[in-house]
Amino acid sequence: MHQLILLIFLLAYALVSVALANGGQAKTETQSARPDSHAPLGVMGDHAHSSGEWMLSYRFMAMWMHDLRSGTQIISTDDVLQHFAVSPVRMSMQMHIIGAMFAPHDKLTLMAMTSYRDNFMEMQGGTHGDSHRQHSGKSHEMESSGLGDAKLSTLIPLLRSRDVVVLLNAGLSIPTGSITVEGMNGILPYPMQLGSGSIELMPGVTFSAIRNNWSFGAQTRAAIPMNENSRGYRRAPLTISTVWGARRLNDWISVSTRALFENWGNVAGEDKALSPHMAPTMDPQLQGGARASLLLGSNLIFPDRLGSPLAGQRFALELRLPIYQHLDGPQMALNWSIIAGWQYAFKFTH
Ligand SMILES: [Cu+2]
Numbered sequence: 527m528h529q530l531i532l533l534i535f536l537l538a539y540a541l542v543s544v545a546l547a548n549g550g551q552a553k554t555e556t557q558s559a560r561p562d563s564h565a566p567l568g569v570m571g572d573h574a575h576s577s578g579e580w581m582l583s584y585r586f587m588a589m590w591m592h593d594l595r596s597g598t599q600i601i602s603t604d605d606v607l608q609h610f611a612v613s614p615v616r617m618s619m620q621m622h623i624i625g626a627m628f629a630p631h632d633k634l635t636l637m638a639m640t641s642y643r644d645n646f647m648e649m650q651g652g653t654h655g656d657s658h659r660q661h662s663g664k665s666h667e668m669e670s671s672g673l674g675d676a677k678l679s680t681l682i683p684l685l686r687s688r689d690v691v692v693l694l695n696a697g698l699s700i701p702t703g704s705i706t707v708e709g710m711n712g713i714l715p716y717p718m719q720l721g722s723g724s725i726e727l728m729p730g731v732t733f734s735a736i737r738n739n740w741s742f743g744a745q746t747r748a749a750i751p752m753n754e755n756s757r758g759y760r761r762a763p764l765t766i767s768t769v770w771g772a773r774r775l776n777d778w779i780s781v782s783t784r785a786l787f788e789n790w791g792n793v794a795g796e797d798k799a800l801s802p803h804m805a806p807t808m809d810p811q812l813q814g815g816a817r818a819s820l821l822l823g824s825n826l827i828f829p830d831r832l833g834s835p836l837a838g839q840r841f842a843l844e845l846r847l848p849i850y851q852h853l854d855g856p857q858m859a860l861n862w863s864i865i866a867g868w869q870y871a872f873k874f875t876h
Pocket residue numbers: 573574575581627871
């Protein structure tokens with residue numbers, strides 16, 4: 527189903543690209559109408575708006591994991607089953623993210639985001655004599671879906687010149703995502719839950735610059751859970767740093783390349799309903815890691831020459847390949863992920 531949506535999106539993207547490529551070049555434009563005036567799609571909170579401007583966005587993100595790692599080493603399911611009753615075999619996550627931005631003032635942009643998530647995990651092994659369905663070596667699956675945590679942010683431009691912007695990001699994550707999702711054998715392991723269960727502080731700073739047909743940017747941000755959640759644990763802070771460069775090919779399309787570094791720690795405390803000896807996904811000390819990824823992306827904006835209502839509509843996508851992962855494992859490692867989305871900024875005119 528999700529793969530179908532993605533395929534349709536990619537086809538539409540290709541069609542629109544070809545259609546626009548035949549349209550020729552436009553004469554004038556403003557900086558904010560450049561395709562690369564927004565960062566690559568996976569960068570959140572990268573831009574501010576001008577007073578009175580709204581923006582709506584939709585992003586679809588999918589991640590696929592089918593390797594197990596301990597440290598940087600890939601290990602086999604059999605290795606894991608030497609120490610645990612159950613081992614994860616593969617996992618996938620899909621997320622629909624809806625966002626809204628509004629700038630009451632040039633010096634302040636507000637942003638709200640909510641998501642709907644689907645998690646899927648296949649496992650091997652099983653408990654001894656616990657259930658008729660699960661014999662050692664047999665595989666079984668679990669799924670969870672629902673709302674994720676809601677994010678509220680303020681973006682404050684510290685510096686906004688014609689071609690350089692420095693943005694301060696200050697946000698809160700509200701625990702609207704469930705941390706009590708259950709499967710056939712009770713509460714699901716940590717990676718399958720939909721939220722963190724804690725209020726999180728989300729500070730960050732974003733730098734971006736435009737020079738001729740090029741643009742560059744860097745962002746560093748964090749999500750810091752503030753309290754122990756109702757299940758008795760607290761997820762570790764997550765830090766994300768990224769740098770990117772983009773080349774505008776013409777007034778409607780740009781291509782980008784990006785490096786991304788993520789670091790997250792282990793779970794503090796534990797959900798007492800999860801037995802750490804059962805599966806690595808249930809051990810609070812096997813959740814942390816660090817990862818570096820390379821991303822390739824493209825931004826597309828319908829130029830003004832097409833006239834409304836298409837003018838200003840943005841479509842973008844980004845493909846991500848991890849190049850280094852160091853995981854407190856055994857833990858599922860990311861193989862690749864993709865994000866595709868739509869953005870539209872507008873003003874209500876009276
Ligand atoms: Cu925006």
